[in-house]
Amino acid sequence: MRAFRYLFASALLLFLCLLPAQQARADQARAELVASTGKTDFAYLTPLRNGLSAITLVWSxxxxxxxxxxxxxxxLSSIVSGGTSSRSPYEISTFLRLKGVRQNISSNGSNLLLTISAPEDVFPETLVHLENLLLKPEYSKGWYARELQEISPENSSKTRRPSDVLDEVSYLLAFEPDDAATVESYGQFRFGRPSQAILRSGDPKVERRATQLINKLPKAKVEWEWPFASWANALTGIEKHPFALPTGTIHFADPNST
Incomplete structure (x- = not known):
């Protein structure tokens, strides 16, 4: 009887430990996928002169x-800082600090940009870290709520601060008007294949590793097309269309870049 109680208690404890992970996977499965329906446009720029390599992922x-x-x-901020299936938020923070990795999230018009830079010698493992962030994110509702509260513009009619007035005006000029005031719930988004990837490395191994990372990310669903159409596009070179990089990703003229 005692052995049965021990086995029952062990099974119950194991179930309770697995419950948060199962809930996180369920939330991720229900989340909206932010991703491109086609191929990612790659841009390879010359390496930075300060010994750093950088990659910018752009989602439309x-x-x-x-x-x-x-x-x-x-x-996205919760994903890059809130932990993965193999690393806690504290471990991620320690990794970034010890390796000299910097992460920056910004928006520009209809584009959301994630830029990660690191010293050249640790950049390959930084790409592995980025892959885990995008494919195996785990963060809590509280983490997402804190991030949302931190970046949400303050109501200038309550704070009476001129800076908050300017923030509200800039938002009105930058974004389309909302049809209705809505609050997105936790676990609403997953980030898959970006529309553009901008790499500054110059190392062929890093370029191959970045391409492998992009190919692992899921694409958004698209209506089925005849295989002949995609074959014809590849044959005629229609898929190789010119594209413009988002404003702010290049800070000086770079004639040697592709």
Whole structure:
């Protein structure tokens, strides 16, 4: 009888430990996928002169309203800092600090940008870290709520601060008006294949590793097309269309870049 009670208690404890992970996977499965439906446009720029390598992932936002950009930014910020299946938030913070990795999230018009830079010698493992962030994110509702509160614009009519007035005006000029005031729930977004990837490394191994990372990310669903159409596009070179990089990703003229 005592052995049975011990086995029952052990099974119950194991179930309770696995419950949060199962809930996190269920939330991730229900989340909206932010991803490109086609191939990612790659741009390879010359390496930075300070010994750093950098990669910028760009996701195009179909409805760039103020609320949507804010919730997307909060969700992406939670993903890059809130832990993975193999690393806690504290371990991620320690890794970034010891390796000299910097992460920056910004929005520009209808684009959401994630830039990660690191010294050249640790950049390959930084790409592995980025892969785990995007494919195996685990963060709590509280973490997402804190990120959302931190980046949400303050109501200038309550704070009476001129800076908050300017923030509200800039949001009105930058984003489309919202049809209704909505608050996105926790676990609303997953980030898959970006529309663009901008790499500054110059190392062929790093370029191959970055391509492998992009190919592992899921694409958004698209209506089925005849295989002949995609074959014809590849044959005629239609898929190789010119594209413009988001404003702010290049800070000086770079004639040697592709």
């Amino acid at each position: 936002i179909d409805r760039p309203t103020q609320d949507r950009i804010t919730t997307l930014t909060a969700s």
